[in-house]
Amino acid sequence: MDGTTPRHVAIIMDGNGRWAKARGLPRVEGHKAGAETVRRAMRAAKKFGVRYLTLYAFSVENWSRPPAEVRALMRLLRFTLRRTEKEFHENKVRLRVMGRRSDLPASLDKVLSDMEAATARYDEGQLILCLSYGGRTEIAAAARSLAEDAAAGRLDPATVDEAALASRLYLPDVPDPDLIVRTSGEERLSNFLLWQAAYAEFHFTPVAWPDFGEADFKAALDAYAKRQRRFGGL
Numbered sequence: 084m085d086g087t088t089p090r091h092v093a094i095i096m097d098g099n100g101r102w103a104k105a106r107g108l109p110r111v112e113g114h115k116a117g118a119e120t121v122r123r124a125m126r127a128a129k130k131f132g133v134r135y136l137t138l139y140a141f142s143v144e145n146w147s148r149p150p151a152e153v154r155a156l157m158r159l160l161r162f163t164l165r166r167t168e169k170e171f172h173e174n175k176v177r178l179r180v181m182g183r184r185s186d187l188p189a190s191l192d193k194v195l196s197d198m199e200a201a202t203a204r205y206d207e208g209q210l211i212l213c214l215s216y217g218g219r220t221e222i223a224a225a226a227r228s229l230a231e232d233a234a235a236g237r238l239d240p241a242t243v244d245e246a247a248l249a250s251r252l253y254l255p256d257v258p259d260p261d262l263i264v265r266t267s268g269e270e271r272l273s274n275f276l277l278w279q280a281a282y283a284e285f286h287f288t289p290v291a292w293p294d295f296g297e298a299d300f301k302a303a304l305d306a307y308a309k310r311q312r313r314f315g316g317l
């Protein structure tokens with residue numbers, strides 16, 4: 084890996100529904116095709132030397148979708164994880180989850196917990212799945228946890244600074260994303276990594292997630308390599 088390869092790429096996997104609609108298929112077919120793309124993206128991350136790959140799979144707001152679509156997505160997630168498990172072991176990649184865990188169906192939560200435990204010691208890379216994730220939810224939970232400690236006398240409020248808040252986020256040890264990619268033409272964060280995105284570079288592509296291939300991943304990395312990051316300095 085050279086200095087121009089992002090250490091951490093986070094992707095807003097968008098456009099499954101529109102991809103399906105354009106083909107006269109039900110939305111869930113788009114999600115199925117999108118699940119295949121997840122495996123492709125994992126392989127691309129490994130090939131190009133990206134150590135952390137975060138995927139926005141389901142937002143807290145996505146619970147407002149029709150129950151049948153939500154159920155299909157949860158089933159598909161479980162199925163895709165099982166089918167991909169071998170690759171985590173072969174590539175020594177650690178699976179991690181961020182989001183409001185208690186919202187997830189028990190059957191999915193179990194697969195996630197098992198795979199997190201089985202891959203916990205791998206250090207060739209991390210695949211971070213955002214499930215029932217909301218940036219505001221995450222920050223509010225961090226603030227609540229600080230407030231609880233302060234109320235219990237375990238924490239001096241005067242010591243609460245950026246590092247203190249960051250330490251209460253879901254995965255405090257994971258470095259901030261260097262590059263955030265969103266597929267399918269939308270150019271918004273949709274409540275993704277609000278805190279962590281402070282100095283991320285952005286890459287938007289019109290390609291729908293089910294069509295996002297290795298060449299599109301490479302194009303995002305090439306665009307990133309041309310950016311000049313300044314972090315407020317000169």
Ligand code: IPE
Pocket residue numbers: 096097098099100101102140141145156267
């Ligand atoms: C992304 O595709 C997957 C999820 C948000 C779960 P969408 O389902 O949002 O697809 P569009 O945006 O409606 O095309």
Ligand code: IPE
Pocket residue numbers: 095096097098139140141142145269271273
């Ligand atoms: C963002 O996509 C969430 C995920 C990709 C999981 P949405 O499709 O839910 O976002 P909006 O509604 O277009 O902003």
Ligand code: MG
Pocket residue numbers: 097098099
């Ligand atoms: Mg969408």
